[in-house]
Amino acid sequence: xxTATTTPTRRRAPVTSTGIVFIVLxxxxxxxxxxxxxxxxxxxxxGNISAILTGTSILGxxxxxxxxxxxxxxxxxxxxxxxxxxxLVAGVIMAGQTSNIVLGVVVALGVSALIGLANGxxxxxxxxxxxxxxxxxxxxxxxxxxxNYKGSAGSAPRDFRLIGAxxxxxxxxxxxxxxxxxxxxxxxxxxxxxxxxxxAVGGNREVARMSGLHTTTPVVMAHVLCSVLAGMAGLLLLAxxxxxxxxxxxxxxxxLMSIAAVVLGGTVLAxxxxxxxxxxxxxxxxxxxxxxxxxxEVNPFLKDVVRGVVIIAAVAVYARRTAGRPPxxxxxxxxxxxxxxxx
Amino acid sequence: xxxGTTTVDRAPGLLAERQGSPLQRLARTLGTPxxxxxxLCGVLLAAVVAANPxxxxxxxxxxxIGRTAPIAIAAMGQYFxxxxxxxxxxxxxxxxxxxxxxGNLIGQDESRILPVMLLMVALGILVGLVNGLAxxxxxxxxxxxTLGTMLALSGLVLYLTGGAATGNPVDSFxxxxxxxxxxxxxxxxxPYPAIILVALAVGAVLLMRRPYGRTLIAAGDNPEATxxxxxxxxxxxxxxxxxxxxxxxxxxxxxxxYAGVHPSVGRGYxFTAITAVVLGGVVLGxxxxxxxxxxAGAFALELLFxxxxxxxxxxxxxxxxxxxxxxxxVAAAGxxxxxxxxxxxxxxxxxxxxxxxxxxxxxxxxxxxxxxETTGPTPPVQGTTTGEN
Numbered sequence: 001x002x003t004a005t006t007t008p009t010r011r012r013a014p015v016t017s018t019g020i021v022f023i024v025l026x027x028x029x030x031x032x033x034x035x036x037x038x039x040x041x042x043x044x045x046x047g048n049i050s051a052i053l054t055g056t057s058i059l060g061x062x063x064x065x066x067x068x069x070x071x072x073x074x075x076x077x078x079x080x081x082x083x084x085x086x087x088l089v090a091g092v093i094m095a096g097q098t099s100n101i102v103l104g105v106v107v108a109l110g111v112s113a114l115i116g117l118a119n120g121x122x123x124x125x126x127x128x129x130x131x132x133x134x135x136x137x138x139x140x141x142x143x144x145x146x147x148n149y150k151g152s153a154g155s156a157p158r159d160f161r162l163i164g165a166x167x168x169x170x171x172x173x174x175x176x177x178x179x180x181x182x183x184x185x186x187x188x189x190x191x192x193x194x195x196x197x198x199x200a201v202g203g204n205r206e207v208a209r210m211s212g213l214h215t216t217t218p219v220v221m222a223h224v225l226c227s228v229l230a231g232m233a234g235l236l237l238l239a240x241x242x243x244x245x246x247x248x249x250x251x252x253x254x255x256l257m258s259i260a261a262v263v264l265g266g267t268v269l270a271x272x273x274x275x276x277x278x279x280x281x282x283x284x285x286x287x288x289x290x291x292x293x294x295x296x297e298v299n300p301f302l303k304d305v306v307r308g309v310v311i312i313a314a315v316a317v318y319a320r321r322t323a324g325r326p327p328x329x330x331x332x333x334x335x336x337x338x339x340x341x342x343x
Numbered sequence: 344x345x346x347g348t349t350t351v352d353r354a355p356g357l358l359a360e361r362q363g364s365p366l367q368r369l370a371r372t373l374g375t376p377x378x379x380x381x382x383l384c385g386v387l388l389a390a391v392v393a394a395n396p397x398x399x400x401x402x403x404x405x406x407x408i409g410r411t412a413p414i415a416i417a418a419m420g421q422y423f424x425x426x427x428x429x430x431x432x433x434x435x436x437x438x439x440x441x442x443x444x445x446g447n448l449i450g451q452d453e454s455r456i457l458p459v460m461l462l463m464v465a466l467g468i469l470v471g472l473v474n475g476l477a478x479x480x481x482x483x484x485x486x487x488x489t490l491g492t493m494l495a496l497s498g499l500v501l502y503l504t505g506g507a508a509t510g511n512p513v514d515s516f517x518x519x520x521x522x523x524x525x526x527x528x529x530x531x532x533x534p535y536p537a538i539i540l541v542a543l544a545v546g547a548v549l550l551m552r553r554p555y556g557r558t559l560i561a562a563g564d565n566p567e568a569t570x571x572x573x574x575x576x577x578x579x580x581x582x583x584x585x586x587x588x589x590x591x592x593x594x595x596x597x598x599x600x601y602a603g604v605h606p607s608v609g610r611g612y613x614f615t616a617i618t619a620v621v622l623g624g625v626v627l628g629x630x631x632x633x634x635x636x637x638x639a640g641a642f643a644l645e646l647l648f649x650x651x652x653x654x655x656x657x658x659x660x661x662x663x664x665x666x667x668x669x670x671x672x673v674a675a676a677g678x679x680x681x682x683x684x685x686x687x688x689x690x691x692x693x694x695x696x697x698x699x700x701x702x703x704x705x706x707x708x709x710x711x712x713x714x715x716e717t718t719g720p721t722p723p724v725q726g727t728t729t730g731e732n
Contacts, residue, residue: 141666307495
């Protein structure tokens with residue numbers, strides 16, 4: 001559905017889809033600044049900028065991971081439950097003791113890595129579609145959480161809570177960590193062999209396989225990293241709330257919102273095309289929208305309506321644009337297309 | 344399953360589905376994922392009856408069918424969308440919307456039932472139309488479109504109701520979901536939902552045998568080929584979205600009788616319906632699967648829950664069991680589809696003339712994502728695999 005079925009006549013437009021994402025982000029910021037000013041506030045005050053950046057961090061972690069998984073041609077619907085689980089595991093292990101912070105973080109991230117490994121192996125070895133594999137994994141975790149945790153549990157020591165509360169200038173530390181992860185993932189995608197393989201496998205797994213790549217490794221890696229990043233989001237939530245909660249992930253709707261942010265960032269849902277920078281733009285668009293609606297005191301239910309409309313409208317803008325492109329695997333030889341994807 | 348578009352100049356019986364006696368064909372069908380779900384239903388039913396013999400009585404069986412009808416109807420609606428290669432995540436919100444509308448607009452006035460139902464149908468068509476047109480003409484991935492309509496509709500419903508239960512439709516309207524034809528021999532009562540389910544199932548099977556159904560499967564299997572063959576893919580897919588929203592509307596009307604009017608009715612319906620469809624062996628990414636298998640998948644799911652209930656499993660573990668089951672079922676189905684496809688390609692006479700060969704039976708099209716990811720390792724035999732679908 002994403003690839004063009006109409007006649008491929010128009011040449012590629014000079015603006016990249018990431019460029020469009022940031023144009024949309026700029027428009028959102030301008031609109032937000034005007035609306036905020038009409039409400040009698042200053043959009044660019046340090047407090048407000050800090051609030052917006054704080055709003056990007058959690059969805060940012062998850063969306064970065066989701067980008068990897070979507071680039072690999074899969075999906076991850078289990079992220080909210082991984083987030084809840086890590087916040088609980090780390091919270092229970094830390095139990096308010098500063099000395100347990102490292103142990104809690106390591107165990108929590110280890111658990112989420114194992115979940116990601118299971119996702120990746122089910123997707124690659126059992127050949128289950130990522131949608132179903134991670135939907136199933138999400139249900140498994142949901143059952144575990146509902147059975148073993150009746151409510152909030154554990155507590156974060158003060159030193160750990162500082163991660164969620166400290167600012168450097170107007171920039172929260174949590175956002176800096178998120179951006180650090182983004183830089184690492186960008187380097188992984190652009191500078192390493194496995195990153196290029198990830199694009200190749202996501203673009204066309206069969207061509208990648210015939211080109212001699214191990215098609216399982218990049219997909220499994222993407223799932224592991226996605227779960228670990230979701231785990232980091234869980235740790236951050238623990239730092240903010242100081243207790244682990246079994247429902248925090250599901251309440252946030254992080255599975256669908258992260259996918260929406262990724263697609264809003266110009267990544268093709270079918271895989272093989274897109275980048276982290278666009279995803280960060282998509283996350284920022286959501287954060288600005290939320291902030292502006294918060295300032296304007298929009299009814300929280302109506303926020304969902306606005307989000308839904310904006311998602312469709314924004315994606316329609318560049319989905320229409322890409323419609324004029326030549327098909328990715330059309331008349332040209334398959335190998336060329338694969339190389340083009342892996343660039 | 345097979346689209347049955349065999350050409351005249353070939354030897355008769357080219358399609359493996361058309362070979363052998365009816366019994367052999369039945370056995371072979373039961374071997375495919377779409378057939379195996381009926382066996383799964385049978386096994387689960389036997390297990391439930393073993394756990395609780397009362398369940399086997401005709402009266403409670405027919406009530407069970409009535410209870411399962413809304414989810415089975417939703418699964419059939421979702422089937423149309425999935426077999427055309429798309430997703431409909433807005434289904435649950437449509438159910439919620441219809442439930443809330445019927446609760447608030449009908450009220451205690453029987454004369455309003457008909458106009459309000461017409462309004463609900465019109466709204467269902469409208470939602471489907473928006474989903475379909477945004478997917479096909481604006482080329483937004485259906486996952487995103489229906490996610491957007493899901494957010495918008497559920498937000499709107501929650502905003503209008505304030506998140507609390509409001510309104511109570513007149514009892515005669517609720518009878519559609521609650522009541523039935525009474526004093527029937529053997530089964531005592533035939534619930535209206537069961538009748539609606541059977542009628543819709545017959546209609547869906549007939550529709551899938553009509554040119555529309557064939558085109559829909561072809562559009563899911565290879566939209567470009569279908570487009571080149573002259574079919575209006577955008578309109579075919581849009582109608583699938585409309586059918587899905589209408590199925591959600593019917594499910595909503597039935598659910599009013601069961602569950603009453605609350606904005607939480609219908610929550611999670613889209614994922615349950617997708618699970619049921621996938622359990623029925625329908626391939627995500629389109630082009631493969633039978634509509635009744637989707638309904639059977641819904642029954643398998645409900646039977647599973649009933650079994651867990653009777654076995655005294657804590658309700659919190661239901662999700663976990665459901666998760667394990669769908670992963671295993673889809674893994675097994677994927678293996679079965681490929682195993683079923685391979686032997687037929689050994690015959691060199693059929694493979695040599697591959698382009699334009701019968702669609703359902705021999706195309707090496709693997710289950711893929713809705714937007715063209717190829718999941719399974721396609722045997723590189725025919726060399727006609729297109730990267731996109």
